[in-house]
Amino acid sequence: MKEMIKLLVAQINPTVGAIDYNAKLILDIIKAHSKQHDIILFPELALSGYPPEDLLLRDELHTKISYELKKIQRAAPSCHVILGHPEKKAANIYNTASLFFQGKRYVSYHKQKLPNNGIFDEKRYFTEGEARPGIFTLNDMRFGICICEDLWQEGPFAELLQADIQVLLALNASPFDQEKYAKRVKLLNKLSKNKLMIVYANLIGGQDELLFDGLSMSFDKTGKLKTRAKTLTEDLHSITITKNTIKGELNPLLAKTELLYKALVVAVKDYVHKTKHSAVLVGLSGGIDSALTLAIAVDALGCENVTAVRMPSRYTDSISLIDADLLIHTLKVKSYTLPIESMFNASLATLHEIFRQHSPNIAEENLQARIRALILLGISNKTNQLILTTSNKSELAMGYGTIYGDMAGAFNVLKDIYKTEVYQLANYRNQQSFVIPERILTRAPSAELAFNQKDQDTLPPYDRLDLILKELIENRATLKDLIKQGFQEQEIINIQKTIQRNEFKRNQAPVGPKVSKVAFGRDWRFPICNGWL
Template sequence: MQDLTLVMAQLDPLVGDIPGNTERAIEAVREASLEHKADVVVLPELCLTGYPPEDLLLRDSMEARLEEARARMAKKVARGVMVIVGYPGMRDGQRYNLAGVLKDGEWIAEYAKQALPNYQVFDEQRYFTPGTESCVVECRGARLGIVICEDLWDGTPTRQARDAGADILVSLNASPYHLEKPAERNRLFAKRAAEVSCPLVYVNQIGGQDELVFDGGSAAIDADGKTCVQAPWWDVGLMPVQFLKEEGGRWTPQSGEIAELLSPEESLYCALVTGLRDYVNKSGFKGVVLGLSGGIDSGLSLAIAVDALGADRVHAVMMPYHYTADISKEDAAEQAKLLGVSYEVMPIAPMVEAFTETLAESFAGSERDTTEENLQSRCRGVLLMAISNKKGLMVLTTGNKSEMAVGYATLYGDMVGGYNALKDVYKTWVFRLAHWRNTMGPAIPERVITRPPSAELAEDQLDSDSLPDYDILDAILTHYIESDMSAEAIIRAGFEEEDVYRVVRLVDRCEYKRRQAPVGVRVTPRGFGRDRRYPIVNGWAAGE
């Protein structure tokens, strides 16, 4: 019986680092050849530039750098192994999203992605021309039909490859993660493989890139839709797939290692850790500093930071004021000690009083309101940014998606920073993740999780004073943000009219704040940022 060893290379490229990505690809092929005796090595979509390269694609030097990279691969990759790798390229004056095939020092074929996504976080029609032709290459008697990411979701290019004689479909991908995505992909793989009666190899990249995060999960599926090999999520590595040619000429992937699908909590937590780790490391920061308030958001953020970077690269600061409860101070100190991070206390009363005194004449005759509350937050932001400047640490902000949606955050205060790990995490999920993280080992004091949430900017203040309970708030926000339902439709779904209109108006009114918020990893089907683009100034009525 004929056989074929195909290795899925699940890599973490750095956008724009073409020489570095090229060396990672060469090393992956070398390792796959030595350790797995690979006949074919498949690397992710746009692997040589990283994904998404965005307007770097418009740089005049891009093509020359890619030609140099491909020449280096042709020289360095060992003979006898076929490599299929993704990169962009200009061909006849048009730019394409390509998969190139390298064999014995020669680039023998190229496939141009046909289905260019232009929804959610994708903007490929801005940069690429769609391809029109299938590409089938042969290795050890097996005919490999190449497709790229969205081609698999569209379906037409996979059928085209089958009709061109493909025995095995090979899909290069840069498929971003969100909470429902892993299970959604697995359903698609089974459907598409069974539809074309052809085994499918899906190779995905891994790692964080700005607000996107990629979870890996590369897989091989047989022609009946059964998963035969499943690479781990959230780990860089190589995963071999052994194909055998059966009587009748059908190539079948043999059963191999199958990583279990992670629980929603573990998968989401891994996404947050990966996103933060890669943002900090790829940007070259020494570490992070964050305000540790004794509340659940900063408590979970601290745990994520330690798991991402290590305790020695995380600095926590408690900045108490008159309204900071003693238990908040105690819990913050306990968590800092528990996780082993450097920790200091900086009371902000002198700063707040200095600002208040300076503003006294200007504020004369005015009642006390949220202005004075925001002064406290802004004093804390000044301290954190000063530490950032002096020590080379990035400020990690700690607001969650529920707060960012309704503007329950202070510009130039608690929104100050370079990155927000919880930006796309609803408050109800913050509680779920905190509970889950503690099952892995003590990380967040239990009282931090069970206390009623409070910003502690005024006497006896609770979040519930000005917002619906988080179960209700998050359900309304999910309908409005993720599903684009109108206020009236949400009310018909069973929510109180007063709550719905208040929440919807807050979301619409606070777009200007979100535009100035730090970047954060996208983990829901529709995050703020490249996913949801609303005008800041507009006359759209809240109920429509």
């Protein structure tokens, strides 16, 4: 009887709905590692990818999953393979973890607690499993299986404790945000102090607006973190379990800004590749947001797959062109310079009879942004390159962007990044290698849609604005809460009203990666038409 159990956590990056691809990835890992390991543990819904959403309503998906599960079952003759997958039984669909061994399925556990808040809507698709723990024994050690939310709510964990398990194997698809890792560690530390070893397996990769950061880990019976897989990277994380110990590699954590930058790189890479594209366009103004977006795109896809498009107008400062040119040269990307003056004049001439009846206002400014969008969309349509938009979270909150203009594109990598964070990320990138000209970092930000225009002409200073926005958006702070923190009442009210007034814009904006506690998108579901404020 072996006293030691070798377990492999397969921290993988599946593609939602790509059942053939995901199954091959799983089978290749089983084939390569089953002889060296007693257990291979895959994350939640590894076969379908997470979240499969309305694909779960298609019978063809379940037929394909059933077919691939049979192949995986046959591929596990000498190793215990634990795999997350959807399972349809009659009219019900379950979020399932199955244990395969010696060509048979020994355990089929159905997730009991289905999250239905924030970004999650599992109750739309899945049926809650019965209160029946998934248990198996190997080398006189008793293992229990649970799935993600089962750890966070009362019931399933207590059932496993009553079953006298020694090791808990948790399958997860836990999305990233900047506070999530600490929350996981706090929970797992608490649970493992029940004299229980815990192995936590998580997905990695980008899926639409979600990111999965990996960081699969294990805890010993005293609540001590013993092993940790890599961050935002596929990792085959091997650990050794005995009756009293758990051992393996403890990979280092990334510093806060490094982690955030890498998350954005992974988000761009996976969004582009999983939508079966290879290249992107960035409208490059010479400002901080487009500069950072271009740098992220190059780090994600390589300079050969990124094109910068400069579209100057009469309002473009010469130093913006110089700085954009320096950035293009440093990052070695292909570029076009396409002035918009003739198109702007033609548009003004076409609209003259209507515009002359009104004083100049924001309409003339927005025309420029929409002409630039027209150019980018034309290039995108002709060359099959996706457009990366460049609006940050502060701008999106305040509606400081042009719908069907600079907000038009496929993916917005800065969508959940406040303006102050944009500067932090740009400085971090320059610490790795200097790519963003210093003047871009120090100049006052401007949309350059009018002469001598500055963001702060219409917005509060970003350092103060971002503090208020974070409290309102992520912490659901009230007016009284913010006044107590020292902010001015009228400024808070103005910001609240501006956020609400621009809901229609955000509902038509491209997706972007969620990296904060509350992001615009799945987390943020306010009615467009409402009379709240």
